Amino acid sequence: MTSPSVGATERGAGVLVRIETLAPSLRESERKIADYVLGHPADMVHLSITELADRTDTSEATVIRFSRKLGYPGYSALKIALALDLHSTTASLPDEIAPDDDISAIKSKIIEASIGSLSDTAQLLSDDAVGRAVDALVVARRIEVYGVGNSAATAHDAYALLMQIGLPIVAVLDPHLQVMSAVQLRPGDVALAISVSGSTRDTVEALRTARDAGATCICLTRHARSPITRVAHISLLAAARPRTVGGHELLGRVAQLAVIDVLAAACALRRQDASLQALERGRKAISASKRY
Amino acid sequence: MTSPSVGATERGAGVLVRIETLAPSLRESERKIADYVLGHPADMVHLSITELADRTDTSEATVIRFSRKLGYPGYSALKIALALDLHSTTASLPDEIAPDDDISAIKSKIIEASIGSLSDTAQLLSDDAVGRAVDALVVARRIEVYGVGNSAATAHDAYALLMQIGLPIVAVLDPHLQVMSAVQLRPGDVALAISVSGSTRDTVEALRTARDAGATCICLTRHARSPITRVAHISLLAAARPRTVGGHELLGRVAQLAVIDVLAAACALRRQDASLQALERGRKAISASKRY
DNA sequence: TCGTTCTATGTAGGAAAGCTTCACCCATCG
DNA sequence: CGATGGGTGAAGCTTTCCTACATAGAACGA
Numbered sequence: 001m002t003s004p005s006v007g008a009t010e011r012g013a014g015v016l017v018r019i020e021t022l023a024p025s026l027r028e029s030e031r032k033i034a035d036y037v038l039g040h041p042a043d044m045v046h047l048s049i050t051e052l053a054d055r056t057d058t059s060e061a062t063v064i065r066f067s068r069k070l071g072y073p074g075y076s077a078l079k080i081a082l083a084l085d086l087h088s089t090t091a092s093l094p095d096e097i098a099p100d101d102d103i104s105a106i107k108s109k110i111i112e113a114s115i116g117s118l119s120d121t122a123q124l125l126s127d128d129a130v131g132r133a134v135d136a137l138v139v140a141r142r143i144e145v146y147g148v149g150n151s152a153a154t155a156h157d158a159y160a161l162l163m164q165i166g167l168p169i170v171a172v173l174d175p176h177l178q179v180m181s182a183v184q185l186r187p188g189d190v191a192l193a194i195s196v197s198g199s200t201r202d203t204v205e206a207l208r209t210a211r212d213a214g215a216t217c218i219c220l221t222r223h224a225r226s227p228i229t230r231v232a233h234i235s236l237l238a239a240a241r242p243r244t245v246g247g248h249e250l251l252g253r254v255a256q257l258a259v260i261d262v263l264a265a266a267c268a269l270r271r272q273d274a275s276l277q278a279l280e281r282g283r284k285a286i287s288a289s290k291r292y
Numbered sequence: 293m294t295s296p297s298v299g300a301t302e303r304g305a306g307v308l309v310r311i312e313t314l315a316p317s318l319r320e321s322e323r324k325i326a327d328y329v330l331g332h333p334a335d336m337v338h339l340s341i342t343e344l345a346d347r348t349d350t351s352e353a354t355v356i357r358f359s360r361k362l363g364y365p366g367y368s369a370l371k372i373a374l375a376l377d378l379h380s381t382t383a384s385l386p387d388e389i390a391p392d393d394d395i396s397a398i399k400s401k402i403i404e405a406s407i408g409s410l411s412d413t414a415q416l417l418s419d420d421a422v423g424r425a426v427d428a429l430v431v432a433r434r435i436e437v438y439g440v441g442n443s444a445a446t447a448h449d450a451y452a453l454l455m456q457i458g459l460p461i462v463a464v465l466d467p468h469l470q471v472m473s474a475v476q477l478r479p480g481d482v483a484l485a486i487s488v489s490g491s492t493r494d495t496v497e498a499l500r501t502a503r504d505a506g507a508t509c510i511c512l513t514r515h516a517r518s519p520i521t522r523v524a525h526i527s528l529l530a531a532a533r534p535r536t537v538g539g540h541e542l543l544g545r546v547a548q549l550a551v552i553d554v555l556a557a558a559c560a561l562r563r564q565d566a567s568l569q570a571l572e573r574g575r576k577a578i579s580a581s582k583r584y
Numbered sequence: 585t586c587g588t589t590c591t592a593t594g595t596a597g598g599a600a601a602g603c604t605t606c607a608c609c610c611a612t613c614g
Numbered sequence: 615c616g617a618t619g620g621g622t623g624a625a626g627c628t629t630t631c632c633t634a635c636a637t638a639g640a641a642c643g644a
Contacts, residue, residue: 027591027592027593028592028593029592029593029594030592045372045375045376046369046372048629048630048631049630049631049632050629050630050631053594058593058594059593059594059595060594060595060630060631060632061593061594061595061632061633061634062592062593062594063631064631064632064633065592065593074631074632075630075631075632076601076630076631077338079372080337080338080371080372080375083337083372083375083376084337084375084376084378086376097557097561099561099564101561102419103419103422103423103426103554103558104419106554106557106558106561107414107417107419107422107554108414110550110553110554110557111410111411111413111414111550111554114410114546114549114550114553115407115410115411118403118406118407118410118546119403119407121403122399122400122403125399127394127395127396127399130395130399131395134395149452149578149582150449150452150453152448152452153445153446153448153449153451153452154445154449156444156445156448157442157445157446157449157545159445160441160442160444160445161442197583199583199584200582200583201582201583201584202582204584227584243557245557245560245561245567245568245571246560246561246564246567246568247568248568248571248572248575250553250556250557252549252550252553253449253549254406254410254546254549254550254553257406257544257545257546257549258402258403258406258544258546261402261406261542261544261546262395262398262399262402262403264542265389265398265402265535265537265542266395266398268537269389269391269393269398269537272391275537276537276540279540280540283540286441291489291491291492291493292491292493292496292519319620319621319622320621320622321621321622321623322621340600340601340602341601341602341603342600342601342602345623350622350623351622351623351624352601352602352603352623352624353603353604353605353622353623353624354621354622354623355602356602356603356604357621357622366602366603367601367602367603368601368602368630
């Protein structure tokens with residue numbers, strides 16, 4: 001019925017953003033509704049449930065299920081939430097990068113999409129989930145971060161940052177080593193898995209192994225209901241407004257970094273002196289010998 | 293403006309404003325409703341007509357009449373209109389993270405600082421520099437990206453992204469290997485060095501070696517005038533609004549990622565089909581075997 | 585290949601919300 | 615002092631929303 005991960009999305013989160021994070025987990029008819037809502041949000045708030053079902057060639061029941069999936073008690077609540085949301089709808093319009101765009105246009109489009117991803121993430125990232133992640137991280141005997149492909153870079157980044165504030169973290173970027181390492185974890189340890197799609201086989205497998213070993217499992221992904229969130233105890237969501245280049249979707253990773261920053265800041269604050277001293281040691285070591 | 297013509301208020305006018313305009317013409321019970329709506333607009337949108345009638349000691353009929361008077365067909369329409377009207381006010385925050393900040397405050401501050409860094413970067417990053425970097429990258433026989441410490445993660449990321457669009461790039465993350473590799477470069481090759489501070493000894497050294505070998509040297513840094521920009525032929529600048537935790541400055545890296553995204557998009561666009569095919573190959577290889 | 589299970593979806597009926605009607609109350613005026 | 619008329623709420627009607635169940639199709643196993 002429900003996945004082990006609780007509080008995937010923030011309570012008052014933007015409706016449209018929520019829809020996007022759930023997109024992959026939507027069934028055909030639900031998808032039709034999602035498309036309509038994303039396409040005509042301003043119209044939708046004036047439609048009755050029957051009208052919406054009509055226009056999307058689905059049934060009222062499916063609309064209700066769709067509303068529930070987004071976390072609202074029913075259709076009316078979804079409509080109100082969407083209406084409340086809509087004022088600022090600097091809608092996530094297609095940030096298509098056109099063949100004749102010059103450098104300046106490319107620059108603005110990408111930076112705007114990145115900014116959009118960040119504000120979406122502010123709504124999407126659940127305080128509760130962050131809180132529980134911090135709880136687990138600050139007391140962990142050992143922390144491992146997993147990522148492959150594009151997410152290996154993010155994992156690397158998470159390692160660099162959390163290590164600096166004194167947490168016992170290592171990054172494991174090889175899929176084989178990930179499972180081998182995960183199986184050695186124990187209760188109280190933490191595994192942090194990073195996968196934008198949430199469906200990366202190797203990463204999900206590693207996290208599952210860690211869970212079986214008894215570790216607390218955290219995932220960082222874009223998709224609220226994906227294989228990885230079903231394995232994780234705690235799901236951290238980072239939005240990514242897609243940009244298309246010649247029909248190809250590219251997903252930015254800036255929001256993921258921001259989430260890691262939030263984790264790090266929250267951990268540092270919780271550990272107070274211990275983290276500040278760790279930072280200080282790092283700074284001294286670097287500035288002495290590694291800088292001009 | 294007190295013309296006898298109908299429609300004294302503008303069609304899309306704010307609900308609350310309308311109520312005030314009509315206040316004098318309201319009867320006692322309607323007045324009670326008006327007061328409630330003006331006092332608790334945010335609550336009102338979640339109330340049913342019966343609940344609102346209850347709370348104002350009036351009847352459903354009166355609520356309907358009230359809605360009509362304001363120019364809406366019924367109560368639901370009024371609710372939607374009010375919700376559309378309501379601005380969820382977000383004040384801007386200081387960047388200092390205080391010891392007693394809760395998770396929500398940390399989240400907002402970090403995300404706002406990141407957004408700030410991005411808009412700063414939009415101004416800071418020179419179109420000309422990006423253009424020249426792209427010119428060099430798309431024709432390079434070999435591209436090497438250097439980064440150590442925190443910037444190693446960014447370098448890793450640059451590699452992952454530019455490799456995907458088909459550029460002959462490798463990341464070299466070990467300082468010794470960096471110089472050893474740099475010395476092998478030739479004119480027409482490109483070295484891309486990443487250092488937030490611009491003063492990282494190892495990275496600067498590697499870039500200097502690459503320059504001596506005849507390669508085109510690009511740097512990505514936060515500091516316009518730093519040892520690394522003096523070595524590089526092309527300087528790409530990424531802003532970073534500092535956030536302080538207990539007196540320690542933490543610099544976000546989100547803007548650096550965005551700059552890399554810009555580079556990648558611009559290169560992809562320039563190389564057109566070659567890059568799109570490269571992306572397509574990557575996508576196929578992944579979705580076939582690596583995803584659920 | 586055939587049944588079995590499971591999941592996705594729609595249908596139909598019931599609950600609740602929204603809306604209309606009408607009778608009552610009270611004030612005002614002839 | 616009765617007549618008139620507008621403001622109001624109770625009760626019933628209609629629409630909207632939601633639930634429970636049935637069905638169809640896919641996935642699975644034998």
